[in-house]
Amino acid sequence: MSDGNLQSDVLETPCAKKPKIDHENEKNGNDNQIPLNTFTPTKVLSNNTNRKTVFLLGKFKDKSGVAIVILEKNAFKEEELSSEGYFSAETRVHTFFNNDIYGNFECYPISKINGVKTTVIYPATDKHIAKYSKQEVHIVLESPDCYKNLTLPHLQKEQFNLQWVYNILEGKSEADRVVYDNKCEKEGFVLVPDLKWDGLTKESLYLLAIVRQRNIKSLRDLNETHLPLLKRIRDEGKKAILDKYNVAGSQLRIYFHYQPSFYHLHIHFTYLQHEAPGIYAEKSHLLDTVINNIEIMNDYYNKATLPFTIREMDPLFNIYETNGYVEKIKRIVNK
Amino acid sequence: MSDGNLQSDVLETPCAKKPKIDHENEKNGNDNQIPLNTFTPTKVLSNNTNRKTVFLLGKFKDKSGVAIVILEKNAFKEEELSSEGYFSAETRVHTFFNNDIYGNFECYPISKINGVKTTVIYPATDKHIAKYSKQEVHIVLESPDCYKNLTLPHLQKEQFNLQWVYNILEGKSEADRVVYDNKCEKEGFVLVPDLKWDGLTKESLYLLAIVRQRNIKSLRDLNETHLPLLKRIRDEGKKAILDKYNVAGSQLRIYFHYQPSFYHLHIHFTYLQHEAPGIYAEKSHLLDTVINNIEIMNDYYNKATLPFTIREMDPLFNIYETNGYVEKIKRIVNK
Numbered sequence: 001m002s003d004g005n006l007q008s009d010v011l012e013t014p015c016a017k018k019p020k021i022d023h024e025n026e027k028n029g030n031d032n033q034i035p036l037n038t039f040t041p042t043k044v045l046s047n048n049t050n051r052k053t054v055f056l057l058g059k060f061k062d063k064s065g066v067a068i069v070i071l072e073k074n075a076f077k078e079e080e081l082s083s084e085g086y087f088s089a090e091t092r093v094h095t096f097f098n099n100d101i102y103g104n105f106e107c108y109p110i111s112k113i114n115g116v117k118t119t120v121i122y123p124a125t126d127k128h129i130a131k132y133s134k135q136e137v138h139i140v141l142e143s144p145d146c147y148k149n150l151t152l153p154h155l156q157k158e159q160f161n162l163q164w165v166y167n168i169l170e171g172k173s174e175a176d177r178v179v180y181d182n183k184c185e186k187e188g189f190v191l192v193p194d195l196k197w198d199g200l201t202k203e204s205l206y207l208l209a210i211v212r213q214r215n216i217k218s219l220r221d222l223n224e225t226h227l228p229l230l231k232r233i234r235d236e237g238k239k240a241i242l243d244k245y246n247v248a249g250s251q252l253r254i255y256f257h258y259q260p261s262f263y264h265l266h267i268h269f270t271y272l273q274h275e276a277p278g279i280y281a282e283k284s285h286l287l288d289t290v291i292n293n294i295e296i297m298n299d300y301y302n303k304a305t306l307p308f309t310i311r312e313m314d315p316l317f318n319i320y321e322t323n324g325y326v327e328k329i330k331r332i333v334n335k
Numbered sequence: 336m337s338d339g340n341l342q343s344d345v346l347e348t349p350c351a352k353k354p355k356i357d358h359e360n361e362k363n364g365n366d367n368q369i370p371l372n373t374f375t376p377t378k379v380l381s382n383n384t385n386r387k388t389v390f391l392l393g394k395f396k397d398k399s400g401v402a403i404v405i406l407e408k409n410a411f412k413e414e415e416l417s418s419e420g421y422f423s424a425e426t427r428v429h430t431f432f433n434n435d436i437y438g439n440f441e442c443y444p445i446s447k448i449n450g451v452k453t454t455v456i457y458p459a460t461d462k463h464i465a466k467y468s469k470q471e472v473h474i475v476l477e478s479p480d481c482y483k484n485l486t487l488p489h490l491q492k493e494q495f496n497l498q499w500v501y502n503i504l505e506g507k508s509e510a511d512r513v514v515y516d517n518k519c520e521k522e523g524f525v526l527v528p529d530l531k532w533d534g535l536t537k538e539s540l541y542l543l544a545i546v547r548q549r550n551i552k553s554l555r556d557l558n559e560t561h562l563p564l565l566k567r568i569r570d571e572g573k574k575a576i577l578d579k580y581n582v583a584g585s586q587l588r589i590y591f592h593y594q595p596s597f598y599h600l601h602i603h604f605t606y607l608q609h610e611a612p613g614i615y616a617e618k619s620h621l622l623d624t625v626i627n628n629i630e631i632m633n634d635y636y637n638k639a640t641l642p643f644t645i646r647e648m649d650p651l652f653n654i655y656e657t658n659g660y661v662e663k664i665k666r667i668v669n670k
Contacts, residue, residue: 281619
């Protein structure tokens with residue numbers, strides 16, 4: 001599934017009550033047309049007011065099963081910021097107030113620039129619903145003992161599949177995407193664009209360095225023996241990004257996630273001014289800070305209590321809950 | 336200036352070429368009307384594609400001086416998510432693709448729900464332009480020596496005014512806003528809602544704990560003598576927020592900024608799922624991590640190299656640049 005597959009027909013939503021087919025307009029010949037105007041939302045699964053994105057659960061009239069509809073306001077495009085777009089004579093303006101040099105308005109632009117990105121999942125399964133539902137998230141403090149007795153046994157039991165990582169390291173997958181490759185088995189790594197990045201736009205630059213050593217699960221395993229590896233990734237990664245994308249090292253955020261999404265050591269490189277997901281203090285650890293911590297205490301990551309965030313539906317949450325480290329939110333309706 | 340001052344007239348934008356005044360519509364009798372359709376942008380100062388907000392510099396036709404226009408897409412409102420709103424029969428739908436259970440569309444909703452929040456600053460000064468311009472930001476690594484020789488002398492020279500903080504601690508300002516007050520001179524603190532928070536909405540909860548001791552500038556000054564103070568703030572702050580706002584301690588992000596915006600020790604409390612400004616790994620340090628670092632090494636913050644972000648126009652940037660720690664971005668046009 002990709003957002004880039006643009007086709008160019010503008011169709012009226014077919015009306016379920018009068019299923020008239022206008023062959024003039026229906027150039028796609030798409031017999032799987034979604035009647036968006038017959039959608040009735042039953043629940044707002046989540047509403048991100050910063051990113052202007054809403055996730056809705058509901059039903060299509062006369063169709064069985066449930067659907068998820070995701071609406072996302074579009075970012076502003078430069079070509080719309082003109083007298084043909086937002087500053088057209090046809091733009092209506094509603095004044096809230098004028099105060100000295102400040103004015104506050106609501107403007108209603110012409111229709112063609114009012115598009116809202118719409119994604120439909122139909123029929124939607126319980127897994128889809130869980131994925132898009134707002135979930136209670138907690139911070140857990142993982143002491144070294146908690147790591148040994150709770151987190152590590154869980155990771156060993158789950159045996160996450162890392163074959164896709166090994167395929168990249170061995171050049172069997174994504175070989176054409178590799179930006180930099182240091183083949184040293186001990187201190188080498190592969191630098192690839194993250195799947196979330198288009199590979200072009202500096203403002204959303206996002207690459208991953210994946211180490212060649214296979215026995216380092218996460219931050220927790222790092223000590224002074226890894227300093228040459230970590231410094232090489234920092235220095236060679238910065239240089240490769242400067243050479244290829246012309247972004248200076250001082251404008252990169254270089255960090256680990258804890259917990260990571262997969263347990264083979266990897267390091268994120270993002271543009272400092274890009275608000276990438278998961279860059280918050282409770283989840284991300286800057287590579288420079290990690291190097292410094294190990295330099296001032298070589299077993300720092302064996303001694304430190306590390307926070308991590310966890311959703312209530314995660315199996316690891318149950319383990320920490322059972323052992324009394326965190327409690328589920330009680331669903332009491334307030335007021 | 337406040338966004339909450341709603342007035343209710345919907346006006347057509349006056350057209351500069353045909354300055355016909357429609358007295359029927361102009362119920363405000365506002366003689367300071369901004370002709371938004373005569374605005375010509377000359378530069379995109381910045382474009383936040385996550386938050387769907389754009390900052391434009393430009394001119395109004397036949398008016399002297401420059402103006403800033405800020406456009407921000409609105410978040411989705413629940414009442415618009417119905418057959419009277421996005422799922423109206425009048426909504427036009429443009430199909431990108433259908434693939435199995437996934438469909439990707441652009442929908443063009445009815446006009447009345449297409450409002451865009453618009454702020455005009457006219458005439459705009461150079462200070463306004465600097466404030467809203469995308470600025471080059473860098474990460475600087477502050478070693479203990481850099482702190483002593485560069486950062487600290489700069490802070491001492493600037494002598495930031497902290498009277499507003501002392502007014503809160505002495506009950507001379509914002510006394511009615513105080514959520515919790517521990518009056519102990521050594522280990523006490525005041526907990527107040529941050530000015531960015533409305534004081535009500537759990538989803539954007541944001542409070543500040545300001546310590547009563549006056550000689551602690553920042554994280555850098557902390558050592559084992561401060562552990563009782565830090566633990567008291569953590570424990571009593573969590574309890575006060577649970578009692579008053581019914582938010583569990585495990586759902587709070589409790590952290591310092593480095594560099595802070597003012598040099599009197601204070602600690603931020605935000606709701607974990609709120610994407611508050613400045614919560615990124617390069618800027619925020621969780622209180623629990625700070626306590627743990629001091630517990631495993633009592634002079635950790637005297638020995639650590641701490642990263643901080645800085646804008647090129649900040650005077651401290653010049654100090655670090657002059658000393659060779661960071662370089663300005665060279666403005667070379669790529670491609």
